[in-house]
Amino acid sequence: MAGMLRVPRTRGALSGALLVLLGLWGGLIAFVGPYFHFAYTPGTSWTYTSGRLWLEILPGAATVLGGLILLASRVRPVAMFGAWIAALAGAWFAVGRVLSPLWNAHGTVALGTPIGGTVTRTLVALTYFTGLGVIIVFLAALSIGRLTVIGVRDARLSERAAQILDEGARHIFSFGRDTQPWDGMWSLVAFSIPEQNRAARDALRKQLRWLGFAPLYDGLWVAPRDQASEVVGQLSELGISTATAFRAATVPGIEPDGFPQRAWDLDDLHARYEGFITYAEELRERALAGRISPVEALVARTRVMDEWRAFPGLDPDLPGELLPDAWPRAAARELFIASYDLLGPLAAHRVRQIIARYSRDLATKAAYHSSELTAAAGGGAATGAGPGSNGSDGADAGAGADAGAGPGRSRTPLAPAP
Numbered sequence: 001m002a003g004m005l006r007v008p009r010t011r012g013a014l015s016g017a018l019l020v021l022l023g024l025w026g027g028l029i030a031f032v033g034p035y036f037h038f039a040y041t042p043g044t045s046w047t048y049t050s051g052r053l054w055l056e057i058l059p060g061a062a063t064v065l066g067g068l069i070l071l072a073s074r075v076r077p078v079a080m081f082g083a084w085i086a087a088l089a090g091a092w093f094a095v096g097r098v099l100s101p102l103w104n105a106h107g108t109v110a111l112g113t114p115i116g117g118t119v120t121r122t123l124v125a126l127t128y129f130t131g132l133g134v135i136i137v138f139l140a141a142l143s144i145g146r147l148t149v150i151g152v153r154d155a156r157l158s159e160r161a162a163q164i165l166d167e168g169a170r171h172i173f174s175f176g177r178d179t180q181p182w183d184g185m186w187s188l189v190a191f192s193i194p195e196q197n198r199a200a201r202d203a204l205r206k207q208l209r210w211l212g213f214a215p216l217y218d219g220l221w222v223a224p225r226d227q228a229s230e231v232v233g234q235l236s237e238l239g240i241s242t243a244t245a246f247r248a249a250t251v252p253g254i255e256p257d258g259f260p261q262r263a264w265d266l267d268d269l270h271a272r273y274e275g276f277i278t279y280a281e282e283l284r285e286r287a288l289a290g291r292i293s294p295v296e297a298l299v300a301r302t303r304v305m306d307e308w309r310a311f312p313g314l315d316p317d318l319p320g321e322l323l324p325d326a327w328p329r330a331a332a333r334e335l336f337i338a339s340y341d342l343l344g345p346l347a348a349h350r351v352r353q354i355i356a357r358y359s360r361d362l363a364t365k366a367a368y369h370s371s372e373l374t375a376a377a378g379g380g381a382a383t384g385a386g387p388g389s390n391g392s393d394g395a396d397a398g399a400g401a402d403a404g405a406g407p408g409r410s411r412t413p414l415a416p417a418p
Contacts, residue, residue, distance in 0.1 A: 012070035015143040019067030027060025041112030051111045062089035083143040090136025175312040176333035182319035187227045191243035207234045212316040214263035222260045273328040280335035287342040297346035308336045344368040
């Protein structure tokens, strides 16, 4: 859904630019037209009147504002708001002069009459008001139509975003569950991306960190598992051709400072694990003893998820032979799973209490996910009861941290269900 709210700036660029130009024309032509004998009576340039203010300056400014919003906004509702402003301004250009006798003191048209011959007078009437307004309304309506319809490309992008969230959920809940044997090979990515393509370079770095890579040297990233195919896919998506992905093994005799595992700060990671273990262990004991209220359970379950989901991006899942003794990953995972599942029923109860303030029927549909169900389903919305759910059909009821965090999402505010 969030992906469908985004729109490329190019979507309204041409219409926005034309609306800005038309707005400037509508607001200024009354002041400069007299220089070319292209005006309404009295035909004097740079003369301010209330008629010019209400019938030309204000709608012209509104059209410019709407066009600028269309040009600048990448959020679909905001861009549509700009188009509607321009459409209303165009409609006022078209009918404002006809309606002006309703408020004019003498019941006459707020402006005078066009000057010049028949053809000139017709052109003045069209380009000052009626024709100008029709063109503005047409361009604004065209923009509204394009912004209202979700294109195939936009839908595909939204589907891709949902897929990333599901993959992120599976990765977070399965992280640390299985220890795969290591073949002694490292995955490496070497790249050189110029400064003018900084956006692609930053995006690649985020993707590499999400895949478990870390920078060993400038432009050389390393991971302990076979991630070469994933990296090739990411390079293709980002359109980066000046990069190489390969696998290699270290040779005997290198100094400890040259070990690839020094790309990670294992001491800091160990301290983070210990801090998480201390919190999660105390949380589990209190949950087992029944000393946590539904209100606190919802907050605690959110926090424990938020802290745990950071570890897949920090811990490269190094093989046991490369880790210090008594590495705390397994203990931290066990405590995360235990506390997350123990707090699920209480957190869901609190969510139902909140929803019931507004709709009791909707509150009964609130469900929660266990870690096992989320890992298997990829963190999607609950459509029915399953292992660890409360047995209610209906939507996810959650307020935790995002289980579907993807590359570069260290603090994304969307949640798996409690």
